[in-house]
Amino acid sequence: MKKVVVLGSTGSVGRNALDVARRLPDEIQVVGLAARSNWEVLREQILEFRPSVAALVDPGACQNLRKTLPNGATRLVEGLDGILDDVLEQEADVVLAAITGAAGLPTTLKAVEKGRRLAIANKESLVMAGKRVMALAREKNAEVVPVDSEHSAIFQSMRGSRSSEVTRLLLTGSGGPFRETPANELQGVTREQALNHPTWKMGPKITIDSATLMNKALEVIEARWLFDVPPERIEVVIHPESVVHSMVEFQDGSVIAQLGLPDMRVPIQFALTYPERRPLEIDRLSFPEISRLTFEEPDRGRFPALDLAYRALETGGTLPAVLNAANEQAVERFLAGTIRFPQIASLTRQVMDHHDAIGEPEIPQILEADRWAREEVDRCLS
């Protein structure tokens, strides 16, 4: 029986994680839940899974939940402090870090600090502070198991091998809804078009990131730290069918790949039950039915996000955090309808241009760079 804490339980990864837990009642015990503000969904989750403690970051939402939650075994706590001081202080085997955005960093650090297995879906904490997080994980003997389908694929493909035998990580990406959209039409694409991802159903932020290829760009940075592979050995391959979730090339020319239907529960379950694979009732791949898998180079002209990621890794220090924060802010602006699609990348680049990166930063400096970058997006727009 694994005791699991789910941070970000009301989001898309969190709900899928609880579905995994629901189907493996003899193996997974949910001992803690945390969400930002969706108290109605969290209420149902508390009633179903009866964790010892649950947290809501938003005080108003927490008050609403407190009013309607029957007296029971679950302690309700409030704010980020509630997560850090109560939810993460509990005894647990695995912390699923599925909070979206930069807010995931303090909780990720705390989980690793406690020596828990970190099942990481919050890519931002690795993008912002991957070097620190992984160094702390080594120091505290905390396993870090990826939940992202691409990194899970790499993790699975590297099983039984040494990282010194790896020559390339091949990160696949669907190419998003605008893979074939001519450059001059990207200016006019709508929020709705951008939210219409061809293969995966995900939250809005990550779906927009898939459309700009920023998602893949962030994954390059994430992979660099998760697998300790230098950036020049990480390549992005566009694979519209999203069947091959990623691949690893070894020094004998062999490539190991992980494939599957697009269902987040597969990597989530693997991160929770690893090193074992438990059954999961989902449709099986039929290769004759799939019939063909295609691959192409990413178009770095139309999708400048990838180059920004390699540049951020090359410069290092606080620049990846700035990339991430500027993009997050720009995506919010795009979703709000105040900027056009290509501006997401161009604003991010502009903010990166304006930044004086600090090498080997401490966490407060990273958080400061994050804050600065968000404000800089607004300054660039005003």
Place this chain on the structure above:
Amino acid sequence: MKKVVVLGSTGSVGRNALDVARRLPDEIQVVGLAARSNWEVLREQILEFRPSVAALVDPGACQNLRKTLPNGATRLVEGLDGILDDVLEQEADVVLAAITGAAGLPTTLKAVEKGRRLAIANKESLVMAGKRVMALAREKNAEVVPVDSEHSAIFQSMRGSRSSEVTRLLLTGSGGPFRETPANELQGVTREQALNHPTWKMGPKITIDSATLMNKALEVIEARWLFDVPPERIEVVIHPESVVHSMVEFQDGSVIAQLGLPDMRVPIQFALTYPERRPLEIDRLSFPEISRLTFEEPDRGRFPALDLAYRALETGGTLPAVLNAANEQAVERFLAGTIRFPQIASLTRQVMDHHDAIGEPEIPQILEADRWAREEVDRCLS
């Protein structure tokens, strides 16, 4: 440093194995060589690798070699007994069993009996006596590592996993040169057309087997014993590009695949250096260049070999040995120009129909069934 014996050193797998050894002089020491009759090539190999002992099965060839071999450190022995009593009695870490055909069985058994790692390219010994070979390997604690690209792919894809987690083995095959040839034209295909394999360069017997899909059929039987997976969980997928060398599906729906350019040195080297992967200078896969990978169901009407394999596994006992021997004999007839292409499978089926299978046979009974099947092919033809 691994001490390696190469049985079948002058054949296609054997030569590739020696190329691997040549490129890893600090890790692989060739201590024994054996071939059937090609004394000219064996002579060069002896002069290059200086094994302690070398064997030629054919007495005349052995005499020729003895005349021209300078006095040196390599002892030359003759016949199958020479292999069994001298070559395999030496201290060695790995025996590469790359003898073609049913002649490989006694040497395979001896290698396993001695507790050596068996790097097995001789699929016939697993087809004929897989249950016995694997039981003996477990008893003697002998590792059995496949050399066939398909089984090596499965072996690599299963690393770090338990076989109880496997739900399907997906054996890929190019479909051979007649994948798209209409049924009524198969009657007229020539020896030369059949020897023209689209992706792999191999010996003549295995190339014909690829054209009839008997190679894939034998691989199904081989996989059944190597990985202890029941036949109904082994599927064949036609994949003309021969990039995906095979795949394993697990109970969570995940599929792990091994991919690479068609170069036998990759699985050979892996079988020799396992659990490590050493560098190999070969071209790397470029997925954008490959551009697409296709998959289809095998046509069991035009290629009846697959059904014969599943039938042989279902009946068990001596029937797989009969399948193998009848096919071997029929292929010889086809190569000699005395039967037509579709007769290879129909003769094999006919011989299987005539056979009273013995369940749980001892090795002599298997060898007797093998002998009987070869004669039965001739009887069917006369």
